[in-house]
Amino acid sequence: xxxxxxxxxxxxxxxxxxxxxxxxxxxxxxxxxxxxxxxxxxxxxxxxxxxxxxxxxxxxxxxxxxxxxxxxxxxxxxxxxxxxxxxxxxxxxxxxxxxxxxxxxxxxxxxxxxxxxxxxxxxxxxxxxxxxxxxxxxxxxxxxxxxxxxxxxxxxxxxxxxxxxxxxxxxxxxxxxxxxxxxxxxxxxxxxxxxxxxxxxxxxxxxxxxxxxxxxxxxxxxxxxxxxxxxxxxxxxxxxxxxxxxxxxxxxxxxxxxxxxxxxxxxxxxxxxxxxxxxxxxxxxxxxxxxxxxxxxxxxxxxxxxxxxxxxxxxxxxxxxxxxxxxxxxxxxxxxxxxxxxxxxxxxxxxxxxxxxxxxxxxxxxxxxxxxxxxxxxxxxxxxxxxxxxxxxxxxxxxxxxxxxxxxxxxxxxxxxxxxxxxxxxxxxxxxxxxxxxxx
Numbered sequence: 234x235x236x237x238x239x240x241x242x243x244x245x246x247x248x249x250x251x252x253x254x255x256x257x258x259x260x261x262x263x264x265x266x267x268x269x270x271x272x273x274x275x276x277x278x279x280x281x282x283x284x285x286x287x288x289x290x291x292x293x294x295x296x297x298x299x300x301x302x303x304x305x306x307x308x309x310x311x312x313x314x315x316x317x318x319x320x321x322x323x324x325x326x327x328x329x330x331x332x333x334x335x336x337x338x339x340x341x342x343x344x345x346x347x348x349x350x351x352x353x354x355x356x357x358x359x360x361x362x363x364x365x366x367x368x369x370x371x372x373x374x375x376x377x378x379x380x381x382x383x384x385x386x387x388x389x390x391x392x393x394x395x396x397x398x399x400x401x402x403x404x405x406x407x408x409x410x411x412x413x414x415x416x417x418x419x420x421x422x423x424x425x426x427x428x429x430x431x432x433x434x435x436x437x438x439x440x441x442x443x444x445x446x447x448x449x450x451x452x453x454x455x456x457x458x459x460x461x462x463x464x465x466x467x468x469x470x471x472x473x474x475x476x477x478x479x480x481x482x483x484x485x486x487x488x489x490x491x492x493x494x495x496x497x498x499x500x501x502x503x504x505x506x507x508x509x510x511x512x513x514x515x516x517x518x519x520x521x522x523x524x525x526x527x528x529x530x531x532x533x534x535x536x537x538x539x540x541x542x543x544x545x546x547x548x549x550x551x552x553x554x555x556x557x558x559x560x561x562x563x564x565x566x567x568x569x570x571x572x573x574x575x576x577x578x579x580x581x582x583x584x585x586x587x588x589x590x591x592x593x594x595x596x597x598x599x600x601x602x603x604x605x606x607x608x609x610x611x612x613x614x615x616x617x618x619x620x621x622x623x624x625x626x627x628x629x630x631x632x633x634x635x636x637x638x639x640x641x642x643x644x645x646x647x648x649x650x651x652x653x654x655x656x657x658x659x660x661x662x663x664x665x666x667x668x669x670x671x672x673x
Contacts (some may be wrong), residue, residue, distance in 0.1 A: 240287030246320035252513035256281035265364035278361035283512040337382030346391040399428030421482035422450040434458040472497035483511035
């Protein structure tokens with residue numbers, strides 16, 4: 234089963250490695266277009282989130298296919314193999330199928346059971362569709378993974394008690410800062426920044442400033458939570474009085490630099506708490522060495538998240554049972570595809586036999602009008618379908634069980650002479666006039 238996944242995630246790579254190898258959404262379609270040109274890679278899709286980069290592919294050969302994907306990463310992204318190779322994981326066949334189901338179900342997320350991942354997997358499928366890089370195998374795989382994710386959340390409690398990275402960031406900050414009396418700055422008015430701002434507002438912060446590159450978005454969010462809106466140029470000034478800064482843009486460049494904080498600290502006497510939940514980071518790492526500045530980042534949220542997820546962890550076995558069933562079903566379907574060309578050939582040959590038998594029958598019965606001929610032709614199609622049902626089903630089952638077709642099984646199921654004889658016999662039976670009823 235040549236489906237593979239090559240990736241790195243929060244489980245295998247530290248934040249600085251993930252930051253270096255983030256894959257911007259706007260470049261995924263272009264990247265998949267380039268990946269289509271690699272021989273041996275029949276289908277491909279990329280799942281890129283804050284905490285993972287995974288390439289799913291249907292390949293001609295496992296070993297060659299994985300080498301092609303690695304070559305693509307090093308060439309397209311100008312990466313050095315020794316820079317990331319030790320952080321990569323490779324999963325093959327059923328393991329690759331299971332991985333996508335685990336991702337869509339939230340079992341492989343940093344935040345167990347997160348809801349956003351379903352949308353991200355769906356977006357990966359959409360982008361692959363635009364790039365025309367998927368076909369029947371990955372399209373079906375992503376659809377069943379999305380369905381698996383939905384089932385996990387409706388049939389189990391894996392998504393119960395809403396938790397988000399934004400909420401966890403605010404909870405972590407509240408343990409080190411009195412939010413009710415704090416001057417808070419939220420950097421970023423996107424999805425994550427909005428979540429953070431709403432949680433801060435609910436905690437009753439003294440002041441709440443929203444900073445964003447696009448002023449209109451900052452104004453819209455600020456108006457909804459009774460805060461103030463500011464452009465990115467005002468951030469240095471806001472740092473001089475803030476008690477807490479939560480940054481969530483992930484634009485790729487450091488918005489809060491060491492020199493910016495040095496200048497701000499020179500004008501203030503109280504400590505400053507910063508929670509950076511952006512990927513890549515918004516805060517320059519060297520700023521953590523400054524006095525009176527405490528910086529927490531994404532990995533520091535794990536303790537907070539762990540404390541709120543006990544109920545979700547109890548649901549893991551139920552989700553894994555759903556995933557196991559989905560993986561089995563997909564594998565049976567995938568392996569049964571081996572029989573598709575043979576089944577198509579069988580149907581073509583059987584149809585040729587049907588037409589030949591019909592022609593012979595019509596030659597013997599020239600008195601039949603066009604309507605009668607149509608009825609007989611329709612009956613022959615129905616009879617043929619019934620005759621083919623058993624051998625076609627057995628072909629699919631044989632392929633699904635082993636991923637291959639034994640020659641003796643194939644020969645036994647494709648006995649076309651017998652099929653033709655049975656077709657002729659059943660057509661004759663269908664045309665035989667009804668026997669007169671005996672009167673008692």
